[in-house]
Amino acid sequence: MNEAKWPSHVLVPLDGTAPSASVFPVAEQLARISRAPLHVLRVFTRHGPPDVSDQLGLTPEQVQGTIVEKAEGDAADGILAVAAGLKDVLIVMAMHGAVRPAGGMGSVAVKVVRSAACPVLIAHPGPHLWHWQFRRLLLPLNGSPDSASCICPAIRLMQLAGASASIVHVSAAARPAKAPGTLTTPRYVDQPQHEWPNWISEFLDRARYLCGIPKHVKLKFRMAKGDPAAEILRVAREEQSDLLVTSWKKVFELGRAATLKSIIRDAPCPVLILPIVS
């Protein structure tokens, strides 16, 4: 079974505004769950003040116990540089600043998500995050070994938090995947009374192995049909998911990653983006 490992640092970049600060409770809780140091980062376009604690948009109580980092220059570059220095890190950030762009993510978030080699958790900013609790995890799996394998960190987090997990697989009109070991919905359903329970069993067996989910962890399985993003979001709302995990191959150009972009834009909860490492 694949090993489940969760990053040993949590980094939350803030720009002093209320929207960016609203994700702090999420970062704080994840750091606490995983007993990881919480790094708070403020990036200045030029030299910032020596002590930036009062420019984070946080209360003194919130700042207490965190490691305050400072960077200069382009905001995204600064975030990426600090993250690279920490190596094994999760970046937690708001999707946008005060104004929500049409695509959901601001330019800084887009650049960080596109370029970061580490997991990135992004959330729509707002007061709804003040009391965020991690109880229910939603794992959309497309049946390919690559995308499932990179889910392991989320499973580790789920175990640390004592959260529950639901798996959703969306069947869509698509060309069969070529990767050996891919398991999509069965092309042949000779007899549904046998095929479906058998297929679910096989899908979950493989998911447990690839994602590092121990046998004793109960999983709820949902299959949906249609547009993957719309269906994942529908299930996330129905399951009242607190965290939605998605993997992707770091290709964010025009016309690519449409599912990821739609999920990010309309997600009802924070989204943890895990890079697929080939």
Add this chain to the structure above:
Amino acid sequence: MLVEEGFDVVREHEIESIFTVSNGYVGTRGSLAEGISLSNPATLISGVFDDVAVPGSVPELASGPDWTHTSFEVDGRSIHPEHGDNLEHRRILDLRSGLLWRCWRFRDAQGRVSRIRFLRLASLADRRVLFHSVVFSPENYSGGLKVRMALVPAPDRPDRLELVAEPAEPLPEASRPLLLRLSALNEPVRVAVTARTQSEGLEQTAPEEWKGRIDRGQSARLDRVVVVATSRESPDPVQAAVDHLQRAVPDDGDEIVSAHRQAWDRRWLESDVEIDGNDDSQRALRFAIYHLIGATHPEDEHVSVGARALTGTHYKGHVFWDTEMFVLPFFCLTHPPTARSLLMYRYHTLPAARAKARQSGFDGALFAWESATNGEDATPPLALSPDGQIIRIVSGEQEHHISADVAYAAWQYWEASGDDEFFASAGAEILLETAAFWKSRSERGDDGRYHIRRIMGPDEYHEGVDDNAYTNGMARWNLQRGVDAAEWLRERHRDRWDELARRLGLTDETLREWQTISNALATGFDPSTKLLEQFRGFFKLEEVSVRDYEPRTLPLDSLLGRERVLRTQIVKQADVLMLIYLLWDDYPPPVREANFRTYEPRTDHGSSLSPPIHAAYAARLGDVATAWRYFQQTAGIDLSNNMGNAAGGVHIGALGGLWQAAVFGFAGVQFSSESIDLEPHLPPAWSSMRFPLLWRGRRLVVRIEPTLAQVKSESEATVPIRLGGKPVTLGSGQTVRWIRADADAAWEKETP
């Protein structure tokens, strides 16, 4: 040879199915002996079912003991494929010999390299015997080796039932055979497994443990022979297993292997389809034949072939129409005793089929849609789909065509074999009782025709329809053959006829009614279009182009929803086309062509049984390109590595269908009691095909090339053969050849 290089752990379940060794009595999945994260070892024993015995549960094939379990330690450190470097790992299924080989080179954390070779078989020479051999060789070290070989109950999994160990007895002494007794929880069946192990280079230190120092360049070898016995054959399976091991099994493992190889040699001689020009086709066909032979037991007429054979627990070991319509034709023409045995299984389930007919308000025999031990219908009434819908399963209530399918298979076997004894003692009764069923199942309508209402054909997307073309067509055939069977019995086996007529209440009036209904049963045929309407109102449903939904990875009833598909002309699998394929000579060429062009574009192939029938049908039409596409699709059902189809066992019906696509399709073989017919349409990728046939006791060898067709008789008696409709009588030991100028030209008999 089928070769799997390296490890792809997520594919382990499908690899285990594909690499199963099986002999029709017992099948063992190709699981790794040490067990890895996704191992699903199972040994399945034909006819050994269990039931959780809760409301709604059905009997299911129970997993027997894991007799291959082996572990290794070198100097106290475990050797395991998930904990070290696998320098080489290869599984080889030798289809010709029925041997599963495994070659494994492993480097542990200390840098010690070990080479381990495994051999496994389920003996075809003595079906109760299983055998595995392990040879361990240290390549770059000398050290202490400990090997454990255990007989253990199958690991507990939530998606299957396992036989459980009976209360433990004192462990036998090391010198005595090991014994494991198991039983089903809720079925009166017991299984005993006993083993004897011989070692070279190691000392036995405990009943299941061997130890010794082994030097670099040397090898240690353990040969374990295992005997299985069940309470199905013997009231005391423990004693039966021990006796068989001690009296009937050679001490020398090589003798066991040799006898097994010879048994496979004989079966391949009777069955092989040799293809020149395309290795993938050759591999797929031999893979199919290997599993067909391994699925069946010609000497046990109380078991049949489940949908996944003995290669996995999916489909619970239940027997469907797959066996009679897809699997059995292969045996009719290659190994008649097996075909007979499969039909006798149905004969023995006639009491349950009669009871089902009665319970449904009909006469005669209605066979179970899903059959397990005694023929009682084991179809689960409900299914929970992965999107949370509860699906009511009506196939057990409505797929009555199974009765005609069994009758068709009995008649087909009789025609192919000339086994009058079978037909008089069993086959005819099947024909008569199923004809009686169809008589009671048909209703006379205001139009003066007879109709079969509220039915489901092979197209399971449409439930509760009236006058399904397949069902009605097969029922017409069944009623007519019922009359024929009665007349044959009356003429040739008067006593048997008198007994059956008395017991079944058959009179001349009964036979006249059967004939009347057969003649007047609605067919759905429209002479103006030459089409058979799949059921009444089918052509009024929404027309949907199935191709518009390509590419896709799931059937259309899943993609569009069952309710939506119900209102369309989307067909799950060959239905009208299945009817025409089976009764080919009853339909003139324009009808065959028109229906194929109409139904093929509407067919979803949501069942694995559909592509092979389309391949065979298209080949018979001469549409070789379409036939080739469907042949390849069929070949990939179990062997493609990106669908996971085979995880719970191979699709034995589709494998039988693949053989039919080659022999009945590309070679164009058809048979009756009068002659063997050929109409070859070889795919361009094949430069030749060669196969044996056994027809009415005469052995023939057929060879087909693009411009040559040749049949050689290897029997004493003459054989009437037709090619392109022209009859030839082949004398003893003779060879007849037809040639043509090119693939489009007519065949001409070659004159010496």
